[in-house]
Amino acid sequence: xxxxxxxxxxxxxxxxxxxxxxxxxxxxxxxxxxxxxxxxxxxxxxxxxxxxxxxxxxxxxxxxxxxxxxxxxxxxxxxxxxxxxx
Amino acid sequence: xxxxxxxxxxxxxxxxxxxxxxxxxxxxxxxxxxxxxxxxxxxxxxxxxxxxxxxxxxxxxxxxxxxxxxxxxxxxxxxxxxxxxxxxxxxxxxxxxxxxxxxxxxxxxxxxxxxxxxxxxxxxxxxxxxxxxxxxxxxxxxxxxxxxxxxxxxxxxxxxxxxxxxxxxxxxxxxxxxxxxxxxxxxxxxxxxxxxxxxxxxxxxxxxxxxxxxxx
Numbered sequence: 001x002x003x004x005x006x007x008x009x010x011x012x013x014x015x016x017x018x019x020x021x022x023x024x025x026x027x028x029x030x031x032x033x034x035x036x037x038x039x040x041x042x043x044x045x046x047x048x049x050x051x052x053x054x055x056x057x058x059x060x061x062x063x064x065x066x067x068x069x070x071x072x073x074x075x076x077x078x079x080x081x082x083x084x085x086x
Numbered sequence: 087x088x089x090x091x092x093x094x095x096x097x098x099x100x101x102x103x104x105x106x107x108x109x110x111x112x113x114x115x116x117x118x119x120x121x122x123x124x125x126x127x128x129x130x131x132x133x134x135x136x137x138x139x140x141x142x143x144x145x146x147x148x149x150x151x152x153x154x155x156x157x158x159x160x161x162x163x164x165x166x167x168x169x170x171x172x173x174x175x176x177x178x179x180x181x182x183x184x185x186x187x188x189x190x191x192x193x194x195x196x197x198x199x200x201x202x203x204x205x206x207x208x209x210x211x212x213x214x215x216x217x218x219x220x221x222x223x224x225x226x227x228x229x230x231x232x233x234x235x236x237x238x239x240x241x242x243x244x245x246x247x248x249x250x251x252x253x254x255x256x257x258x259x260x261x262x263x264x265x266x267x268x269x270x271x272x273x274x275x276x277x278x279x280x281x282x283x284x285x286x287x288x289x290x291x292x293x294x295x296x297x298x299x300x301x302x
Contacts, residue, residue, distance in 0.1 A: 009204055013271035017252075041204045045278045048227065052246045057224045058128060058231075061137050064144075065123055069116055071145050075152060076112045083108060083155040 003031045008038045012045055100164045108156055115152050122165055125248040126172040132243035133176030135232050139183065140176075147175035162257050169244065169258045202275040205282035223284055230280040238273035245270050 008031050014020045015028055032039050051057050100118065107114050119126075126147050131140035151171050158167050231239060244255040245266070256263045 006203075009275070010271075012204070013274050014267065016274075017267075019252075019267070037206050041206065041278065044282070045204070045274055048274065048277050048281060049246050051224065051227055052231075052242075053249070054224075055124075057227055058131075058247055060124055060127055061141055064127060064141060067141070068123060068145055068148060072116060072119075072148060072152065075149050076115060083112075083153055 001027050003027050005031075005035060005038055008032070008035070009041065012042055015042070016046055016049065101160060104155060104158060104164065115155075118164070119148055119151070119168070122168050125165065125250075126168060128243055128247050129169055129172040129240075130176040130179070132231075132239050132247075133173065133236070134179050134183065139179055143175045143179045144172065146179075147172040150175065163254060166250070166254045166257050169248070169250065169254070173240070173258065202272050202279070204275050205279040223281070226281055226284045227277070230277050233280070234273055234276060238269055238276065241266060241269045242273040242277070246274075 008028055011020055011024065011028060015025065020028065032042065103114050103118050107118065123144075127140055127144040130143035130147060131137070134140050134143060147168070151168055154171075158164065231242060234242060240259065241255065244250045244258060245252070250258070252263050252266050255266045259266070
């Protein structure tokens, strides 16, 4: 099936997550072969996800883990704080 | 909680760890939560949107998870249970901060049915590595995510930042999987649109290019 740009945009997210049918994937790829606008939109969206997954983009505060485990150690040491079974 | 870590988490027998903690080996709780520190922090951060409150909330969520560990029945993955706990902690914190009215996660967002169209660009594809190394782009992305409406920020954080799958995200948020996909798509398109100006600075000027946009 011949897709137009708007059809492709509607499926960009599912295409990236590989949750489109094989048939739709083939249709999208046929469109991408000749449409530089949609190709650029797809690539830019993908790159946003690459950048998001990069730990340098969304960083934990320095010392976060140390402070967390120090607090947990205090809680764990307190018998009154033992996990309840209900 | 990237997929690789999740697999490792399953391999280390979390159910067994939890049983031992409940039986008295409390110190193992440190080990249980180690793979999820980042996920819990980011989940709370997505709600409260500042580092200090996010850290406090993440610590509280972990402490509460310890205290209520006996309530975990294994119907969902431990990580999903923890994500829900973190989200609740974040919401509670937000209410305390009296900012709930500004940006409620529970209220429907106006115009949710409206179509969001991505923005055109040509340069990113041509210099992807350079672009991704730019510090200001990272800052712009952080800002753009922070500005997303709450429901979209939460979905985006669970799926694309924490690496949770669609089913886990649906369970954590109490919505169906299709809604997760729809909202994630919208969140990603909003970010794409928002970030294009940061990429256009080096876009090649191409005569006639804008004139043949499909929506113009």
